[in-house]
Structures are given as C-alpha cells and as structure tokens.
Amino acid sequence: MEKKKKKDRVKRKRKQKPSARELHRLRSSDANAIFALLLASLSNTPHSVIFINKCLFKLRRSLLLSPTSLTPILALLPTLLRSKGSDIACPAADIIGAASLVSFDANEEIASDSETVEGLISLLQSRNRKVLLSACNAVLDFSTTTFAQRQLLKFSALNKLMFVFLQIFKSLEYVCLWSEGDESLPSLKIGIKEDELSLAFLTAVVVLINACEVEQLQSIPQSLSEAFLRILKEIRVRVSGQEVIRGARKCNKEGRLYKSNIAVSNLAECVFRLSINASQPTGSLSFEVVQRGLFGASDTSFEDFISNYWEVSPFLLSKTKRDPDMHDMFGAFVHSLNWNRSVPSLLSSILQRLVACFPIASDEQNILNFLNEVKDRLGCPIIYQQDIRVVKTESQLRKEMHYFQSFHSGCIKEPLYFTFDDVLKCGQAYKEGYTVALRGLEFRYQSIAAIADTLALMFGQPSVGANLYLTPPNSQGLACHFDDHCVFVCQIFGSKQWTIFSPPSQLLPRLYDSLLGSDIDCTKAGRREFFLREGDVLYIPRGFPHEAYTSSAVSDDSPGFSLHLTLSIEVEPPFEWGGVAHFALHCWSENQKRLCYDGSNILSQKLHLVSVNLLHFAIGIIGNFDPSFRKACLTAAVSLPPVVYNILFQGQRNTFFYLIDKIRSESRFMEVLSSIEVAIQKNEDPFQQIRWLWVLCMEKETSSESNTNKSFMIEDLLSLCAQHKDKLEAAFLNVKSRFCTEVVFEEVVTSHRMLLQKYRNTRRQYINGMVSLHDKL
Structure with a gap:
C-alpha cells in the first residue's frame, strides 16, 4: 500500500514537471504559449496559484524586454x-502597468477594453495594502496617455482613489522640495515623509484631477473635494519658500523620504482646478457696505455719482463725510497685513510667498484653455513687470526709473522671477525713494476679491482689478499718465497729494488701446488738486492724466508715507456701448437666419452676411468719433436698489436709441467700403475691434453656410464688390434699415446679460483658483 502511494506521488510530480520545465524554457517573446499555460492553469485547482504567479511574472518580463501583442x-x-x-x-495589475509603458498601441489596447479597466479599478476597493499599491501604481503607469485618463475618469476611478486616500492618509510628517537635475521651477518636485501607499494614491489623484474637464470636476462629491483640497493646501504651505534639495542626501538627513513625481506646478494646478467651481469661496460684501465705502452714506449717493461724475469728472469722498459707524470694507485686508507701523515688516507681509498671476485673455470662455497655456508655470513666484514693479519718478526728468535695472532691460525675454533676496532688496529700494507697486490683489486676498466682485456687479462688468502702491515720504512713484480704465484710489495708510489734469481728448480711451501717458504735456492743461488722508477715496475717470506724490511736511501727524489701493473698473469691449451695438446687430442677424434661412439662394445669403459685417464696420467708424459709443453700458448692474436701477435703466435706454439713430443716419456704404479697402491695402485687420465677436461667432458656428471666418468674409466682400456691387449696396441699406427698425432694447438687454454672465463665470473661476493658491500662504 505504501509503495502504491509513493508511485502515485511520482506520477503527480511527473505530470507537473513538464509544465514547469516548459515555462522555464519559454523565451520572453512566447506570449501565446504563456497565454495557453495560464488558460489551462485557471481551470485547475487552487494549487495552481503559484504556477499562475510564475506565468504572470514571465509575461511581465517579456513585455518589458520586447513589445508583444496583448x-x-x-x-x-x-x-x-x-x-x-x-x-x-x-502581478496582473503589474502587467497592465508594464504593458501601458511599452507602447502607445498597447496602452490604447488596454484602455479600449472596458472590462479590464473596470477590473483594475475594482482593485482599488481591496483591503490588502499590497494589492492597493500594485493597483495604484498600475493606474499611474496606465494614465500616461490622454485616452487612458479619459477611460479611468469614465469608470469613476478618481472618486475611488480620493476616497481610499482619505481613508489611509494619516498626517503630513515632513514635506520638502527636491530636484535631481537643475533647480529650475519646472523640475522642482514634492518629497513627502510618508508611507509609499499614501504617496502613490496622492500622485494618482493629482494626475486625474489635472486631466478632468470642468463638468467632471463639478461631479466630484463636495466632501471629497473639500477634504482633498485642504491636504493639498497644507502641502503647498509646507513647501512654499523652501530651498531646493538634491537627491538622497536630504533623504538620509530626514529619514525615509519618498520622492514623488508631483511637480510644484502639478500641485498648483490641482489646487486651482478643485477651487474653480466653488460657489463663493471669496465671500461677498453687501451692496450697502461698498456703496457707502466709496460714495457716501446717502441713499442717493450712487445715483448722484452715476449722473454727475461717472466717466465725466473726478470725485472725492472724504472720510469725514462717511458714516463713522459704518463697516470698514478694507478692515479684513488691513488686519491680514499684521501692520505694526514698521515698513519693512509691511513689505515682508505683503510680498512673501506670493505667486505669479498670469493674464487670461479677455474673451476666454473656457478656463481650461488658460490652464493648458500656463500649467508648467502655475504656482511660480511673482514676475517683475507682470506682478510687481519698483519705480520712482524724478521731478526733473518726469520719467520712471526702475530699481531693478537688470529686470527692466528690454532685451530680456525670459520671465524674471522675484526671489526671496529680491523681496529683501525692496526694503532698500523703499529707503531710496522707490514705490513698490503690486498688481492683482483681487487674485491674492479673499477680502479684496469680495470687494471687487461686489463692485463689478454694481457696474455691470465682468470683473474689477485691484493694485497696491507703497510710496515712501517725499517721493513720486509713477510718472504722469492716464489709464484706459476708471479707478477708485483708496487711501489705506498715510497720505498722498494728487494732481488730476483735464483729459487731452473728449473720447474715452478704450481698454487695451496704446497709451502714451509719459508724453503728456500737462503744463497747459487744467488741473485739480486733491489731498488724500487715511480712509479717503478718490475717483479718477479713464483718460484723465494724473500724478501723485508724498510729502513729509504734513500737519496731521501722518507718517509721511502712503499705502493705497486702486480699484479698477475695466470696461471690456463687449460692455461699452459700441460693443452693445455690435452685439445687438449680431443677435438680430442670428435671429434673421433662423427665420428666413431656406438654403436655396446662396447669393442672397452671401449678400446678407457681408452686409451685416459691413454694418459692423460702420458702427466701428462712428464709434471712433462719437464719445457715447465708448461709454460703459450699465444695463446689467442688477445688484442696485430698484429705485436707483429704474432711473439708471431709463437713461441707458435713451443712450441705446441715440446709438441706433446714429447708425441709421451715419452708416454710409461707400465710406465703409473705402475704409475696408484701405485697411486691406495696409495689411490691417478691418475687424480688430470686434475680435471678441468673432470668437463668439466661432463658438456657435455649425455650418459652412453661416461661416464667419474673416478671411472667407473678406474674399466674399471683394468678389461681391467686383461682380454685384449694386446688389451689395442695396442689401447693405436693407440690413441697416431693418436692423434699426426691428431691434428691441429689452431683448438686447436680456441677451447681453447672458453674455456678461459667461464672461463673469470664467473670471470668477480664475479668481477662485488664484485666491485658493494664495490661501494661508
């Protein structure tokens, strides 16, 4: 009996050995043979686990050595x-990771198999840390292509990764920056003294969040988003201002340090993305607080300002005229500065750890387009000229001088990042009479963002800017200049003497127009003097030249220096009255297409389309000479009290029909045609003023019949002028007459508010993201 058992064991061994020897002899490229052995093993007993494991190890090795079909x-x-x-x-997860890195085709082959993707994601629910680590590493390797990222997001991998991370994460023991190569900003990465599993999940979450569309970001549960954002912000606070470390040298000093592939910019982008859809992260100030802070305590003060001063004349609100018991709208900002009457500490408080705020295109409607442009630079230190300037104006030369001469050199094209040493040098610059000017405070302080948001609502504009100026005693910062936007100068500390000159032209300067403020001859212009003390507010309309200086010889115990903020009302092209006229014509034309389009008469369609664009050009010509076309449209100022808004609305209605009458009487076919021909000969863009409208049209363009591409339109114009000039003139006159007769003000207002909301949504997303990057830094 014993011999029989021994004989059976020998037979069983003989049955197993051929398969083991066969696996050992297989070359790395024999994937088909390994597949056959795996398939056979899966149908056997649980004792085949070891053999399956060996097969998978062999398969993974074969994938790494030579690409093969999966x-x-x-x-x-x-x-x-x-x-x-x-x-x-x-090992099954490891195979996905290895295969995903072998080639793009292999990665796409795996991503196209939904069962495999779902199977990998299912491993993220395991309670086994070894399985979790293998699955997460596989996700990281797999997500190296855009298609794979989309598949992972499609099957809710992000929510599972975030949930598991928050379950296994304990605390941040140590965080630092590291770089294996150079110490340039793009190469800086995050090192965390934490277990490997938490870091792998953190990295995977960052990768997938940075691959999300806006709608996918909105679908993340709020609890997960907020909890993860808190951790990301804590990491940013820990690494901000740290020195770069190299390789394992620091790891040995600090103990076990896992070096992630999360770059500083990746971390910043993730914080930005998770913040853009916050409903109101910056808080909000009431209309009453901002109204009384800028225009006085009277209920009719804002109405009086709009009627008598807005875009017409300077206006001073002295602190003595305000209600002493009213809420100080700048109180939270002042408190955040930790002001102790020491200018060096004030400079350090303001400038330390700020990050660059890259400009976003005024007509940008998709925040992700902006992120794609700056993603490798997001979170970097402030940049000279873009974010900060350190300047003074000598009274004799009347020209601005920059303290950082090397930064101001016109031949330098690379970004000039402001270092910690440069921040310290600002203290010395201040002692030498230089003004420190910081742009974009609405992107850096929640309290300023709240003021700017309320002010934008009051004036029916997409956004409001905020800059800071710190000027030492007996000094002048900026030279005499005028702005392309209206400003409210708010004196926070100290005092300053202002001189405002009469505007050189009755036409208000348009936003983004070239301004030659330094060339202004103010000696012959009329002037008004204003002395601002702490708490005062001075309004300066756009186009009014102005300059300001400090003096130590003041009589009210003022420290002699000045810290003031400017709140800037920037009237974007679509929201000045000329832009409203263009928008009204566009909406009317789109409505005509819906009502009259039959697809049969191509010539008639071309004549109509070209005539509409000729009328756009005519509006531009009129707007170049009529001041009313450059005024700000306030029809969307819906946050105003009803009584004030009703009075304002009637005035806006009168302005609109004044514009329509001007379009009817002064739009001349031959004048328009001649002007366009001159522009084409000079190789200029005839429609540069309505670039924003072209962008809007391209978003809605759905068919070749409604093609609004400028090059096609100009080709059609030249062709129609050559072959059907009389018909084109008749069509132009018909379009002009019908538009001016049929346009409905109330319908224009409704559509214009929707356009404003699109602009505001993108601006608010940008502000939310930037404020979040500065939060607690």
Missing part, C-alpha cells in the same frame, strides 16, 4: 484582476 492575454486580465488572492491580482 490580444491573447487581454481576455484573461479581467478574471485575473478579480482574483481574491493578492498573488494573482498584484
């Missing part, structure tokens, strides 16, 4: 991934 093995991966044992699930 088609045979792909059918088995879902089964392998759902194995209850880590000895099979882990």
Whole structure:
C-alpha cells in the first residue's frame, strides 16, 4: 500500500514537471504559449496559484524586454484582476502597468477594453495594502496617455482613489522640495515623509484631477473635494519658500523620504482646478457696505455719482463725510497685513510667498484653455513687470526709473522671477525713494476679491482689478499718465497729494488701446488738486492724466508715507456701448437666419452676411468719433436698489436709441467700403475691434453656410464688390434699415446679460483658483 502511494506521488510530480520545465524554457517573446499555460492553469485547482504567479511574472518580463501583442492575454486580465488572492491580482495589475509603458498601441489596447479597466479599478476597493499599491501604481503607469485618463475618469476611478486616500492618509510628517537635475521651477518636485501607499494614491489623484474637464470636476462629491483640497493646501504651505534639495542626501538627513513625481506646478494646478467651481469661496460684501465705502452714506449717493461724475469728472469722498459707524470694507485686508507701523515688516507681509498671476485673455470662455497655456508655470513666484514693479519718478526728468535695472532691460525675454533676496532688496529700494507697486490683489486676498466682485456687479462688468502702491515720504512713484480704465484710489495708510489734469481728448480711451501717458504735456492743461488722508477715496475717470506724490511736511501727524489701493473698473469691449451695438446687430442677424434661412439662394445669403459685417464696420467708424459709443453700458448692474436701477435703466435706454439713430443716419456704404479697402491695402485687420465677436461667432458656428471666418468674409466682400456691387449696396441699406427698425432694447438687454454672465463665470473661476493658491500662504 505504501509503495502504491509513493508511485502515485511520482506520477503527480511527473505530470507537473513538464509544465514547469516548459515555462522555464519559454523565451520572453512566447506570449501565446504563456497565454495557453495560464488558460489551462485557471481551470485547475487552487494549487495552481503559484504556477499562475510564475506565468504572470514571465509575461511581465517579456513585455518589458520586447513589445508583444496583448490580444491573447487581454481576455484573461479581467478574471485575473478579480482574483481574491493578492498573488494573482498584484502581478496582473503589474502587467497592465508594464504593458501601458511599452507602447502607445498597447496602452490604447488596454484602455479600449472596458472590462479590464473596470477590473483594475475594482482593485482599488481591496483591503490588502499590497494589492492597493500594485493597483495604484498600475493606474499611474496606465494614465500616461490622454485616452487612458479619459477611460479611468469614465469608470469613476478618481472618486475611488480620493476616497481610499482619505481613508489611509494619516498626517503630513515632513514635506520638502527636491530636484535631481537643475533647480529650475519646472523640475522642482514634492518629497513627502510618508508611507509609499499614501504617496502613490496622492500622485494618482493629482494626475486625474489635472486631466478632468470642468463638468467632471463639478461631479466630484463636495466632501471629497473639500477634504482633498485642504491636504493639498497644507502641502503647498509646507513647501512654499523652501530651498531646493538634491537627491538622497536630504533623504538620509530626514529619514525615509519618498520622492514623488508631483511637480510644484502639478500641485498648483490641482489646487486651482478643485477651487474653480466653488460657489463663493471669496465671500461677498453687501451692496450697502461698498456703496457707502466709496460714495457716501446717502441713499442717493450712487445715483448722484452715476449722473454727475461717472466717466465725466473726478470725485472725492472724504472720510469725514462717511458714516463713522459704518463697516470698514478694507478692515479684513488691513488686519491680514499684521501692520505694526514698521515698513519693512509691511513689505515682508505683503510680498512673501506670493505667486505669479498670469493674464487670461479677455474673451476666454473656457478656463481650461488658460490652464493648458500656463500649467508648467502655475504656482511660480511673482514676475517683475507682470506682478510687481519698483519705480520712482524724478521731478526733473518726469520719467520712471526702475530699481531693478537688470529686470527692466528690454532685451530680456525670459520671465524674471522675484526671489526671496529680491523681496529683501525692496526694503532698500523703499529707503531710496522707490514705490513698490503690486498688481492683482483681487487674485491674492479673499477680502479684496469680495470687494471687487461686489463692485463689478454694481457696474455691470465682468470683473474689477485691484493694485497696491507703497510710496515712501517725499517721493513720486509713477510718472504722469492716464489709464484706459476708471479707478477708485483708496487711501489705506498715510497720505498722498494728487494732481488730476483735464483729459487731452473728449473720447474715452478704450481698454487695451496704446497709451502714451509719459508724453503728456500737462503744463497747459487744467488741473485739480486733491489731498488724500487715511480712509479717503478718490475717483479718477479713464483718460484723465494724473500724478501723485508724498510729502513729509504734513500737519496731521501722518507718517509721511502712503499705502493705497486702486480699484479698477475695466470696461471690456463687449460692455461699452459700441460693443452693445455690435452685439445687438449680431443677435438680430442670428435671429434673421433662423427665420428666413431656406438654403436655396446662396447669393442672397452671401449678400446678407457681408452686409451685416459691413454694418459692423460702420458702427466701428462712428464709434471712433462719437464719445457715447465708448461709454460703459450699465444695463446689467442688477445688484442696485430698484429705485436707483429704474432711473439708471431709463437713461441707458435713451443712450441705446441715440446709438441706433446714429447708425441709421451715419452708416454710409461707400465710406465703409473705402475704409475696408484701405485697411486691406495696409495689411490691417478691418475687424480688430470686434475680435471678441468673432470668437463668439466661432463658438456657435455649425455650418459652412453661416461661416464667419474673416478671411472667407473678406474674399466674399471683394468678389461681391467686383461682380454685384449694386446688389451689395442695396442689401447693405436693407440690413441697416431693418436692423434699426426691428431691434428691441429689452431683448438686447436680456441677451447681453447672458453674455456678461459667461464672461463673469470664467473670471470668477480664475479668481477662485488664484485666491485658493494664495490661501494661508
């Protein structure tokens, strides 16, 4: 009996040995053979786990040594991934990771198999840390292509990764920056003294969040988003201002340090993305607080300002005229500065750890387009000229001088990042009479963002800017100049003497027009003097030249220096009255297409389309000479009290029909045609003023019949002028007459408010993201 048992054991061994020897002899490229052995093993008893593990190890090695087709093995991966044992699930995940890195085709082949993707994601629910690590590493390797990222997001991998991370994460023991190569900003990465599993999940979450569309970001549960954002902000606070470390040298000093592939810019982008859809992260000030802070305590003060001063004349609100018991709208900002009457501490408080605020295109409607442009630079230190200037104006030369001469050199094209040493040098510059000017405070302080948001609502504009100016005693910062936007100068500390001159032209300067403020001859212009003390507010309309200086010889115990903020009402092209006229014509034309389009008369369609664009050009010509076309439209100022808004609305209605009458009487076909021909000969863009409208049209363009591409339109214009000039003139006159007769003010206002909301949504997303990057820094 004993001999029989021994003989049976020998037979069993003989049955196993051929398969083991066969696996050992297989070359790395024999994937089909390995697939056959795996398939056979899966149908055997649980004792085949060891053999399956060896097969998977052999397969992973073959993938790394030479690319091979995954088609045979792909059918088995879902089964392998759902194995209850880590000895099979882990190597199966490793195979996905290895194959994903072998080639783009292999990555796409895996991503196209939904069962495999779902199987990999299912491993993220395991309680086995070894399985979790293998699955997460596989996700990281897999997500190296855009298609794979989309598939992972489609099957809710992000929510599972975030949930598991928050479950296993304990605390941040140590965080630092590291770089293996140069110490340039793009190469800086995050090192964390934390377990490997938490860091892998953190990295995977950052990668997928930075691959999300706006709608996918909105679908993240608020609790997950807020909890993860808190951790990201804590990491940013820890690494901000740290010195770069190199390689393992720092790791040995600090103990076990895991070096992630999360770059500083990746971390900043993730914080930005998770913040853009916050409903109101910056808080909000009431209309009453801002109204009384800028215009006085009277209920009719804002109405009086709009009627008598807005875009017409300077206006001073002295602190003595305000209600002493009213809420100080700048109180939170002043408190955040930790002001102790020491200018060096004030400079340090303001400038330390600020990040660059890259400009976003005024007509940008998709915040992700902006992120794609700056993603490798997001979170970097402030940049000279873009974010900060350190200047003074000598009274004799009347020209601005920059303290950082090397930064101001016109031949330098690379970004000039402001370092910690440069911040310290600002203290010395201040002692030498230089003004420190910081742009974009609405992107850096929640309290300023709240003021700017309320003010934008009051004036029916997309956004309001805010800059800061710190000027030492007996000094002048900026030279005499005028702005293309209206400003409210708010004196926070100290005092300043202002001189405002009569405007050189009755036409208000347009936003983004070239301004030659330094060339203004103010000696012959009329002037008004204003002395601002702490708490005073001075309004300066756009186009009014002005300059300001401090003096130590003041009589009210003022420290002699000045810290003031400017709140800037920037009237974007679509929201000045000329832009409203263009928008009204566009809406009317679109409505005509819906009502009259039959697709039969191509010539008639071209004549209509070209005539509409000729009328756009005519509006531009009129707007170049009529001041009313450059005024700000306030029809969307819906936050105003009803009585004030009703009075304002009637005035806006009168302005609109004044514009329509001007378009009817002064739009001349031959004048328009001649002006366009001159522009084409000079190789100029005839429609540069309505670039924003072209962008809007391209978003809605759905058919070649309604093509609004400028090059096609100009070709059609030249062709129609050559062959059907009389018909084109008749069509132009018909379009002009019908538009001026049929346009409805109330309908224009409704559509214009919707356009404003699109602009405001993008601006608010930008502000939300930038304020979040500065939060607690």
